[in-house]
Amino acid sequence: MRMAGTPEGPGNPGNDASVLTKTKSKTQRPPMYKVMLLNDDYTPMEFVVHVLERFFGMTHAQAFDIMLTVHKKGLAVVGVFSFEVAETKVAQVMDFARRHQHPLQCTMEKE
Numbered sequence: 001m002r003m004a005g006t007p008e009g010p011g012n013p014g015n016d017a018s019v020l021t022k023t024k025s026k027t028q029r030p031p032m033y034k035v036m037l038l039n040d041d042y043t044p045m046e047f048v049v050h051v052l053e054r055f056f057g058m059t060h061a062q063a064f065d066i067m068l069t070v071h072k073k074g075l076a077v078v079g080v081f082s083f084e085v086a087e088t089k090v091a092q093v094m095d096f097a098r099r100h101q102h103p104l105q106c107t108m109e110k111e
């Protein structure tokens, strides 16, 4: 309780409802998704390079580098996108590989 004649301050906030509550509105960033290419023993290297150029906008040199990383390490992240874009990329790559009868696998994972 506030003492009469005691100045309002730290430890004596008063009771006159003068304290305002600020609500901090945190802006939420949408979650992002990594799109990954998986290695296999059968898909030709040139096909993978073509996929990376065609669906991920890479130059031939970039595509070749990433293809080699997948070949050596087993997988690589080829891009990070919103859920809808990542889903579309995965579907496009899987469909293109299936139509060419290659077992290439493309997956997505929340970042």
Ligand code: TYC
Pocket (backbone or CB within 6 Å): 037, 038, 039, 040, 041, 042, 043, 044, 045, 048, 067, 068, 070, 071, 104, 105
């Ligand atoms: N390992 C394949 C080969 O030797 C090449 C390859 C690279 C396949 C990347 C898939 O995601 C892949 N022909």
